[in-house]
Amino acid sequence: PVAARWTQDVAQNPRWSRDAFQQIYELWWFKKALLDLHTSPGDLQWIYFPTGAHYPLLLTYSLVYAVGIPFLWFLSPIATYNLIFLLTFFLSGMTAYALCVRLTGNRWAGLLGGTIYAFYPNRMAHALAGHLELISTYLFPLYLLLLIETARRPRWRTAIACGVVLGGSLLVQPLFIPYLLLPATVACLAGEVRRDRWGFDHRAWQKLGVSYLLAALIAAPLFWPVVHEQLNGQGSYLQEIGAVRFAADLLGIVSPSPAHPLFRLLGSAPTYTQRVAPDDWRIAELLTYAGLVPLTLGIWAAIRRRHATLPWSIMALLAAILSLGPLLKVNGEIVTFVADGVESTVALPYALLTNLPLLSLNRAPARINATLMLALAVLASYGLAELLRRTGRIGKSALALGMCALTFGEMLVIWPCPTTTPHIPAYLSAIARGHNDGAVVNLPVTAGHVQQTAILYQTVHERPVFDSWFQRALPVFPDVALFLDGLLAPSSILSQEIIPATTPAEIAAVTRAEGCGYVFLFTPYIHGVAAEAHQARLTEAFAPSHSTEYGVAIYEVPAGSKKPTTLVYALPNNDWRYPRRGWHDPEEWNRKPARWLSASADLFIYSPDARRGRLRFSALPYTDAHRLQISVNREPLPPLVISQWITYTTPLFDLSPGLNQITLQTLTGCNVVIGDPRCSGVFRAASGDQGQKGECAPYITAERCISVLFQDIRFVSNDAAHGVEETGDTPARFPIEATVGGNIRLRGYDLPDEPRAGRPFPIVLYWEAIGPVSTDVIIFAHLLTADGQLVVQHDAPPVGGVYPTSRWVVGDIFTHRVTLDLPPDLLPGPYDLVVGMYTYPDITRLPVESERPYAQDGLIWLRQVEVLAVK
Numbered sequence: 001p002v003a004a005r006w007t008q009d010v011a012q013n014p015r016w017s018r019d020a021f022q023q024i025y026e027l028w029w030f031k032k033a034l035l036d037l038h039t040s041p042g043d044l045q046w047i048y049f050p051t052g053a054h055y056p057l058l059l060t061y062s063l064v065y066a067v068g069i070p071f072l073w074f075l076s077p078i079a080t081y082n083l084i085f086l087l088t089f090f091l092s093g094m095t096a097y098a099l100c101v102r103l104t105g106n107r108w109a110g111l112l113g114g115t116i117y118a119f120y121p122n123r124m125a126h127a128l129a130g131h132l133e134l135i136s137t138y139l140f141p142l143y144l145l146l147l148i149e150t151a152r153r154p155r156w157r158t159a160i161a162c163g164v165v166l167g168g169s170l171l172v173q174p175l176f177i178p179y180l181l182l183p184a185t186v187a188c189l190a191g192e193v194r195r196d197r198w199g200f201d202h203r204a205w206q207k208l209g210v211s212y213l214l215a216a217l218i219a220a221p222l223f224w225p226v227v228h229e230q231l232n233g234q235g236s237y238l239q240e241i242g243a244v245r246f247a248a249d250l251l252g253i254v255s256p257s258p259a260h261p262l263f264r265l266l267g268s269a270p271t272y273t274q275r276v277a278p279d280d281w282r283i284a285e286l287l288t289y290a291g292l293v294p295l296t297l298g299i300w301a302a303i304r305r306r307h308a309t310l311p312w313s314i315m316a317l318l319a320a321i322l323s324l325g326p327l328l329k330v331n332g333e334i335v336t337f338v339a340d341g342v343e344s345t346v347a348l349p350y351a352l353l354t355n356l357p358l359l360s361l362n363r364a365p366a367r368i369n370a371t372l373m374l375a376l377a378v379l380a381s382y383g384l385a386e387l388l389r390r391t392g393r394i395g396k397s398a399l400a401l402g403m404c405a406l407t408f409g410e411m412l413v414i415w416p417c418p419t420t421t422p423h424i425p426a427y428l429s430a431i432a433r434g435h436n437d438g439a440v441v442n443l444p445v446t447a448g449h450v451q452q453t454a455i456l457y458q459t460v461h462e463r464p465v466f467d468s469w470f471q472r473a474l475p476v477f478p479d480v481a482l483f484l485d486g487l488l489a490p491s492s493i494l495s496q497e498i499i500p501a502t503t504p505a506e507i508a509a510v511t512r513a514e515g516c517g518y519v520f521l522f523t524p525y526i527h528g529v530a531a532e533a534h535q536a537r538l539t540e541a542f543a544p545s546h547s548t549e550y551g552v553a554i555y556e557v558p559a560g561s562k563k564p565t566t567l568v569y570a571l572p573n574n575d576w577r578y579p580r581r582g583w584h585d586p587e588e589w590n591r592k593p594a595r596w597l598s599a600s601a602d603l604f605i606y607s608p609d610a611r612r613g614r615l616r617f618s619a620l621p622y623t624d625a626h627r628l629q630i631s632v633n634r635e636p637l638p639p640l641v642i643s644q645w646i647t648y649t650t651p652l653f654d655l656s657p658g659l660n661q662i663t664l665q666t667l668t669g670c671n672v673v674i675g676d677p678r679c680s681g682v683f684r685a686a687s688g689d690q691g692q693k694g695e696c697a698p699y700i701t702a703e704r705c706i707s708v709l710f711q712d713i714r715f716v717s718n719d720a721a722h723g724v725e726e727t728g729d730t731p732a733r734f735p736i737e738a739t740v741g742g743n744i745r746l747r748g749y750d751l752p753d754e755p756r757a758g759r760p761f762p763i764v765l766y767w768e769a770i771g772p773v774s775t776d777v778i779i780f781a782h783l784l785t786a787d788g789q790l791v792v793q794h795d796a797p798p799v800g801g802v803y804p805t806s807r808w809v810v811g812d813i814f815t816h817r818v819t820l821d822l823p824p825d826l827l828p829g830p831y832d833l834v835v836g837m838y839t840y841p842d843i844t845r846l847p848v849e850s851e852r853p854y855a856q857d858g859l860i861w862l863r864q865v866e867v868l869a870v871k
Contacts, residue, residue, distance in 0.1 A: 002082060002085070002086065002417050002419060003086065005419055006079060006082040006083065006086070007075075007076065007078070007079045007082070008078070008421070009078075009082075009419035009420060009421050009422070010024070010078055010081065010082065010130075010419060010420045010421075010422055011081070011082050011085045011086075011127070011128070011417065011419055012128055012129065012130040012418070012419070012420050013128040013129065013414065013418040013420075014418065014420040015279075015280065015281075015418075016125075016128060016129045016280065016281050016283060016284060017128075017129040017130050017131075017281055017284065018130065018420070018448075018449050018452040018453065019129055019130035019131060019452065020081065020129075020130025020132070020420070021130070021422070021452040021453060021455065021456040022130070022452055022455060022456075022469070022470070022471070023081060023130055023131075023132040023133075024077045024078055024080075024081045024456055024459065025077075025455040025456060025458065025459060026058070026061075026064075026065050026132075027065050027068035027072065027077055027080055027081055027084070028072065028077040028459040029041060029044075029046070029065075030062075030065040030066055030068065030069060031068070031069045031072045032046070033045075034069070035069070040059070041058055041059065041062075041065070042054060042055055042056045042057075042058050042059045042225065044058075044468075044470060044474075045464070046458065046464045046465065047455065047458075047464070047465050047467075047468035047470065048466070048467070048468055048474065048476045048481070049439040049464040049465060049466045049480070049515065050439070050464075050480065050514070050515050051476055051477070051478075051480075053468075053470070053474040053475075053476055054474075055470060055471075055474055056225030056226045056229055057174070057226050057238065057471070058470075058471075059222040059223075059225060059226070060170075060171060060173075060174050060219075060222055060223055060226060061133050061171065061172065061173060062171045062222055063136065063139070063168045063169075063171040063172050064132055064133045064136045064171075064172055064173075067084065068080045068081070068084055071083060071084070077459045078422065081132070084132065084136075085127065085132065085135075087138075088127070088132075088135045088136055088137070088138055089118050089119070089127075089135075090118075091138035092114075092117055092118045092123075092135075092137055092138040092141070093114040093115065093117065093118030093119075094114065094138075095114075095138050095139070095140070095141035095142040095145070096110075096113050096114040096116070096117035096118065096141040096374070096377055097110040097111060097113060097114030098110070098141065098142070098145055099113070099141040099142075099144055099145045099148075099378070100112075100113030100114065100377065100378060100381035102145055102148060102149075103148070103191075103308075103378060103381070103382070104381050104382055104385040105385070106381070106384070106385040106388060108384065108385075108388055108396060108397065108400035109381040109382070109384045109385035109388065109400070110381060111400060111404055112297075112377075112380055112381055112384050112400065112403055112404050112407065113377040113378060113380060113381035114377075115404045115407050115408055116291070116294050116373065116376060116377040116380055116407060116411075117137075117141065117373060117374060117377040119407075119408055119411050119412075120290070120291070120369075120373040120376075120377075120411055121256070121257055121287050121288070121289040121291075121411050121412075121413050122284075122287055122288055122289075122366070122367075122369040122370065122373065123135055123137070123370065123373070124411070124412075124413040125257070125277075125283050125284040125287045125413050126284050128284070128413065128414065128417070128418065129281070129283075129284035131284060133172060133173045134173060134367065134370070136172050136173075137172065137176070137370060139165055139168050139169045139172070140169055140176070140180065140181065140184065140374065141374070142165050143162065143165045143166045143169050143181075144184055144185075144188050146158060146161050146162035146165055146211075147162055147166075147185065147188050147189075147208070147211075148188055148192060149162075150162050150204060150207055150208055150211060151188075151189070151192040151204045151208065152192070152204075154201060154203040154204040154206070154207045154208075155207070156207065156210075158207075159207035159208065159210050159211045160210070160211070160214065162208075162211040163210065163211035163212065163213070163214030163215045163218075164214065164215075164218070166181075166211060166212070166214075166215035167214065167215040167216075167217075167218025167219050168218070169181060169215075170215060170218070170219040170223075171218075171219055171222060174223075174226075174361070175361070175362045175367060176370070178359055179319075179322070179362070179367075179368045179370075179371055180368075180370055180371040180374065183315050183318065183319070183371060184315065184371070184374060184375075186311070186315075187311035187312050187314070187315040187375070188311070190310075190311040191308065191310075191311045191312070194307065194308075194310070194311070195308075237472060237473065237474060237475050238361050238472060239360065239361065240361075240363040240472065241363065242363035242364055243325055243326055243350070243354055243362075243363060243364075243365055244325055244326060244327055244329075244334070246282075246285040246286065246325075246363060246364035246365065246366055246367075247323070247324055247325020247326070247327070247329060247350070247364075247365045247366055248286065248288040248323040248324050248325065248329075248365065248366040248369060249275075249276040249277070249286065249288070249324075249329045249330065249331070249332060250324060250328060250329060250330045251272060251276050251330060251331055252276050252277065252286065252287070252288035252289065252366070253288060253289065253290045253295070253320065254289070254290075254292075254295075255272060255273045255276040255277060255287075255288075255289055256273060256289045256410060257273070257277065257279075257283070257287055257289065257412070257413040257414065258270075258273040258274045258277065258278070258279045258283075259279045259283075259413060259414040260412055260413070260414070261412060261414070261415040272331055272332075275331055275332030275333075276331065276332055277289075283413075285364045285366050285367070286366055287413065288323060288366055288369040288372075289411070290372065290373065290376055291407055291410050291411050292410060293380070293403055293406050293407045293410065294373075294376050294377070294379075294380040294407060295376070296383075297379070297380040297382075297383030297384055297387070297403070298316070298376050298379035298380045298383055299383075300383040300386065300387070301379045301380070301382035301383035301386060302379060304383075304386050305382050305383075305386055308382065309378075309379055309382050312375045312378045312379050312382075313375075313379065315371065315375040316371075316372050316375035316376055316379060319368050319369070319371035319372035319375060320372050321348065321349055321350075322349060322350050322353075322365060322368050323365050323366050323367075323368040323369050323371075323372060324348050324350065324365065325348065325350050325365035325366070326347065326348055326350045326351035326354055326365075327345045327346065327347060327348065327351070328345070328346035328347075328348055350365050380407075384400065384403055387399070388400065422453075422456060423550040424456075424457065424460055424550075425457075425547050425549040425550055425552050425554065426547070426549060427546055427547035427549065427554055428457055428460040428461040429460060429461075430546075431461040431463060431518065431554075432460060432461050432462050432463075436517045436518070436556060436559075437463070437517065438463070438512075438515055438516055438517015438518060438557060439463055439464040439465060439466055439515050439516055439517060439518075440454070440457075440458070440461065440463050440464070440465045440466070440516075440517065440518045440519075440520055441465070441466040441467060441481060441484045441485070441488075441516050441518070441519055441520070442454035442457075442465060442466075442467055442520045442522065443484075443485055443488060443489075443519065443520065443521045443522065443526075443534070444485060444489075444522070444525055444526060444573060445466070445467040445481045445482060445484075445485040445573075446485070446573060446574070447522065447525040448469060449525070450467075450522045450525055451467060451468055451469035452469060453522070454467060454468065454520070455468055455469075455470075457520070461518075463517065463518065466480050466481035466484060466516070467481035467485075477633075477634065477661065478604075478633070478659050478660070478661040479572075479602070479661060480514055480659060482572040482573075482602065482604070483514075483570050483572070483604040483606070483659055483661070484511065484514065484516060484570075485572060485573050486570035486571050486572045486573055486604065487502065487507060487510065487511070487568070487570040487604075488507065488511070488519060488534075488537065488538060488541070489534065489537070489573055490530065490533035490534050490536070490537045496592070496593050497571070497586065497593055498571075498586065498593050498594060498595050498617075498710055498711055498712065498713050499569035499570070499571060499603070499713050499714075500567070500569050500714065502568050502569070502570075504537075504540045504541040505562075506564060506566065506568050507537075507541040507568075508541045508542060508557065508558065508560070509560070509562050509563060509564045510564050510568050510606050511541070511542075511557050512557050512558075512559075512560060513563060513564060513606075513658075514659065516557050517556065517557055518554060518555065518556055518557065519538060519542065519554070519555040519557065520552055520553070520554055520555075521534060521535065521538060521545075521552070521553040521554075521555070522551065522552055523535070523548075523551045523552070523553055524551045535553055538553070538555050539555075542555045542556065542557055542558060543555070543556075543558065563608060564606060564608045565608055566608070567605055567606065567607055567608075567611075567655075567715055568605070568606040569603070569604065569605055569606075569713070570603075570604040570606075571583055571595075571601075571602075571603060571604070572601070572602050572604070580598050580599040580600070580669075580670055580705050581598055581599060581600050581601060582598055582601050583595045583596070583597060583598075583601045584596040584597075584598065584704055584706065587676070587697060587700070588697075589620075589678075589709065589711065592711055592712070593711065594709050594710065594711045595709070595710055596622075596704065596706040596707070596708070596709050596710075597664060597666065597670075597706070597707050597708045597709075597710060598670050598704075598705050598706065598707065599665065599666055599669050599670040599705065599707060600663060600664060600665035600666070601663075601664055602661055602662065602663050602664075603661075603662040603663075603664065603713065604659060604660065604661055604662070605655060605659075605660045605662065605715055606658065606659050606660070607655040607656065607657060607658065607660060608657065609657050610654065610655065610656060610657050611654070611655040611715075611717050612652060612653070612654050612655075612717070612718055613652065613653075613655070613715055613716050613717040613718040614649050614650050614651065614652055614653070614715070614716050614718060614731060615630065615649070615650045615653075615662070615713065615714070615715055615716075616647060616648070616649045616650075616712075616713075616714050616715075616716050617647070617648055617710055617711065617712055617713040617714070618645065618646065618647050618648070618710070618711040618712050619642045619645070619646075619648055619708050619709060619710050619711070620642075620644075620645035620708065620709040621642045621643060621644075621707070621708050621709075622670075622671055622673070622677060622706050622707055622708065622709070623671065624668070624802065625641055625642060625643035625668075625799065625802055625803040625807075626641075626642045626643075626666045626667075626668050626707050626708050627639045627640075627641055627642075627666065627667040627668055627809065627812060628640045628641075628642050628664060628665070628666055628667070628708060629663075629664075629665045629666075629667050630650055630662065630663070630664050630665075631662070631663045631665075632653045632654075632655075632660065632662050633656060633660055633661060633662075634661075634663075635653070637650050637651055637653060638651060638768070638811055638812065638813050639667060639809070639811065639812045639813065640731075640812070640813050640815060641803060641808075641812050641813065641814040641815065642708050642815075643798070643799040643802060643803045643814070643815075643816075644799055644815075644816075644817055645709075646764065646815065646817040647712075647752070647764075648731075648815050649716075649731040649732070649733075649750070649815070650731055651730055651731050651813070652718060652730075655715065666707040666708060668707070669707065670705040670706055670707040671705065671706060671707065672703060672704070672705050673703070673704055673705075673706055674701070674702070674703050674704075675698070675700050675701050675702075676696055676697040676698070676700040677706070678695070678696040678697070679696040679697075679698060730747045730748045730766065731747070731748070731766050731813060731815070732747055732748020732749055732750055732764075732766045733748070733749075733750045733751075734748050734749050734750065734751070734862070734863070735747060735748035736748050736749070736850075736852065736860070736862070737850070738848055738849065738850035738852060738855070738860045739770070739848070739849040739850070740836065740837050740846045740847075740848055740849075740860070741773075741777075741837065741846035741847065742771065742847075742849075743769060743770060743771035743772065743773050744767060744768070744769055744770065744773060744805070744808075744837070744846075745767070745768045745769075745770050746765060746766065746767055746768075746835070746860055747766040747767070747768050747813065748766050749763060749764060749765050749766065749835075749862055750763075750764040750766075751763060751764075751865070752764065754866075754868060755820075755822060755831075755865050755866070755867045755868065756822065756867065756868040756869070756870070756871065757822050757823065757824055757825070757826040757827075757828065757867060757868065757869055757870045758822060758823070758824035758826075758870040759822060760819045760820070760821055760822070761783075761792075761819065761820040761821075761822050762817060762818070762819050763781055763817070763818050763819070763820065763833070763835075763862075764815060764816070764817050765779075765781075765815075765816045765817075765818065765835060766813055766814070766815055766816075767808075767813070767814040767816060768811070768812065768813050768814070769805075769808040769809060769810050769811070769812060769814075770810065771810060772810065773805045773806060773808050774806060775805065775806065775839060776797060776804040776805050776806050776840075777797075777805050777837040777838060777839055777840070777846060778795050778796065778797055778837065778838050778839070778840050779795075779796065779797070779798055779816065779818070779835070779836075779837055780793060780794065780795040780796075780835065780836055780837070780838065781793065781794045781818045781820060781833070781834070781835045782794075782833075782834050782835070782836075782859075783820055783822075783831045783832070783833060783865075783867075784831060784832040784833075784834060785831060785832075786830065786831075786832070788832075791826065791831065792820045792821070792822055792823070792826070793820070794818045794819065794820050794821075796818075798814070798816055799816070805837075822867065824870050826867060827867075828866075828867055828868055828869040829866070829867060830864050830865070830866055830867075831864065831865055831866075831867055832853075832854075832861060832863075832864055832865075833861075833862040833863055833864070833865050834854055834859040834860060834861050834862065835859070835860050835862060836848065836858050836859045836860055838858070845857075845858030845859075846858060848860055
């Protein structure tokens with residue numbers, strides 16, 4: 001099927017992966033970057049628009065994608081990919097054949113070795129998952145062949161060829177260097193040393209040294225940017241988890257593909273094969289079947305030809321052990337045992353490598369199966385050669401061909417070879433011919449298949465794209481794609497949001513200001529009514545779509561000169577691949593929209609000009625107090641302690657002209673709950689009457705990780721240009737400087753309402769620990785007459801003891817709301833408002849350092865307030 005439709009479809013199993021779309025893009029991008037843009041392919045200028053991204057690791061794959069440049073002169077990117085896909089099998093088989101013939105001296109044995117190396121199951125699974133860099137292994141056997149030739153017959157042309165081929169081999173996939181090329185080199189050299197009775201001509205060593213120097217000169221310039229990035233501590237984005245998940249199972253070596261055509265004929269596959277390597281996207285990493293024929297012949301060779309095969313046997317054994325990963329798995333489960341009442345796992349040698357520089361970047365130990373299969377191809381060819389030596393002349397060819405046929409048959413992963421139809425809308429060609437040079441945003445940006453399809457589409461429309469997925473989530477800031485994804489999404493199921501609403505005109509102006517020329521909406525990834533609402537919002541902002549072919553609604557952002565004049569807010573849509581990041585869906589609390597924060601999430605504010613101000617919001621913690629770290633354009637503000645359902649205000653900060661990305665993160669993490677916490681008696685008891693705000697919503701049944709509930713998020717400008725006077729770098733409307741007990745500072749206060757007899761009088765205090773606080777104290781607020789007589793008071797530990805002062809962290813801002821219940825018979829007139837702290841039960845006030853009145857009495861005088869009469 002691939003050969004028949006190689007110019008139309010893509011050689012990959014759509015049930016397993018869409019990674020081939022990315023490989024097609026990388027082939028196209030190498031040519032585009034080098035020949036058209038005259039830049040390094042590692043500078044990804046046409047994705048993550050407008051900032052682009054720097055991905056030097058891509059340069060270490062240069063051989064994989066540079067070979068496509070000649071074909072792209074006369075073939076489409078899809079046809080080029082399919083052609084290279086097919087060539088990798090032929091070339092891998094041919095080079096492995098040549099290596100095995102050189103080692104065994106038998107062409108029939110070489111044919112078996114080539115068959116094993118070209119079609120082993122892990123390689124086939126990676127091929128059908130679109131992992132071109134993991135199947136471009138055809139140079140490895142050729143390098144080993146030239147290494148052997150240089151050792152046996154040292155000649156300069158052979159040595160130079162060996163160095164060039166090794167240089168190319170180093171530029172396939174970095175993990176192959178320590179896990180395949182290095183052990184294979186040692187095995188070959190050890191075999192040659194043993195063959196020549198522990199020594200060979202010094203000229204061979206000399207020429208091999210030149211080979212390795214030449215290879216280093218070829219590869220080093222392309223590896224240096226990655227090494228430099230790692231040395232400077234900038235490569236953390238390359239770290240990915242998966243060493244346990246994507247490790248080989250102990251039964252994997254004898255577990256064929258669950259999608260094998262024989263099992264289809266029988267009606268079902270053995271259940272253990274599904275547990276070892278499930279027939280889904282995981283099969284490419286977990287399928288490590290070695291084949292019964294290769295294993296049998298390999299063991300036979302290791303016994304009968306142990307002198308010649310010992311280095312290869314050791315290489316195969318080490319590769320098999322390392323591919324099992326850091327923990328032993330059997331039948332799809334991690335093996336555990338109990339000793340002295342303690343449950344433990346079985347650690348394996350790979351665990352020692354997980355913390356080593358660069359080696360730890362390999363998230364899939366099962367990929368070391370490539371090393372095992374190269375060694376097994378050599379061992380099996382030795383085994384077949386030994387078997388053929390004992391066979392009559394007439395039966396040799398039949399035996400060899402039979403072994404090759406059996407090996408190919410048992411190694412099949414799936415048949416026929418599946419393909420994916422790319423479904424490219426015809427309108428993309430019109431975009432390529434058009435005059436609108438704006439970038440493309442593909443919605444929803446958090447859908448993985450959308451990201452992969454988007455870069456495939458870019459090879460046709462040739463416009464930059466905002467969003468992408470390029471082997472890893474690359475560090476990009478600000479994330480304009482997430483901003484546009486949230487801005488262009490329809491309103492929530494509630495009539496309002498926790499941020500100010502935007503008009504269609506504002507949406508169009510901001511989208512245009514960010515350089516966006518087209519919006520692609522992939523409706524198959526937006527279900528039901530939401531898809532219709534999404535299209536309606538885009539139509540209202542931009543005009544009807546130009547095309548809806550294959551479910552992709554394409555909107556053009558109209559040209560215009562109108563600029564945004566007000567702040568525009570957006571919340572990114574959830575990407576629940578990361579359950580501890582993002583906003584949960586909106587709910588109604590106290591008849592107003594609210595959203596739970598997981599552990600962290602972003603808020604975007606587009607500002608038409610530079611502004612100075614504060615972020616203000618209402619918030620409620622889930623059960624315990626939470627420390628909230630807010631960072632504005634990566635600059636952290638002092639953490640806020642969220643302990644009550646009140647309005648919180650950050651210290652002053654600056655908004656830059658254009659897009660601002662604000663990150664909110666709870667330093668205390670999030671709590672896993674099921675359903676609406678208002679339905680939980682535990683939450684009600686912990687939060688007091690705060691948890692009673694709004695009815696329990698029994699329709700919320702999902703498991704969520706929540707921390708803080710937010711409402712009414714607003715940026716409050718605080719500069720003269722926007723009508724508000726500067727009040728200093730403090731969250732308080734009325735800043736003051738007073739120190740209590742030497743380690744606590746009152747930074748200011750707010751008075752949300754005017755004091756009136758017969759009504760509660762709220763006071764918001766902003767405390768900060770400036771040193772460690774070891775004791776718990778009582779915070780009091782008193783209303784005094786002019787002669788110092790106490791008339792109303794509120795004395796209590798912070799938040800009723802939920803967040804005592806001994807838990808305060810230096811630098812955090814603790815927003816504390818207290819309420820004075822003014823009696824109805826309180827006489828109108830002026831009163832002094834004072835606050836302070838004392839220890840309990842000895843009722844000793846903490847000393848106050850301040851220039852304000854009453855400081856000598858351990859009191860902080862806030863101001864004189866005018867109490868109004870009862871209405």
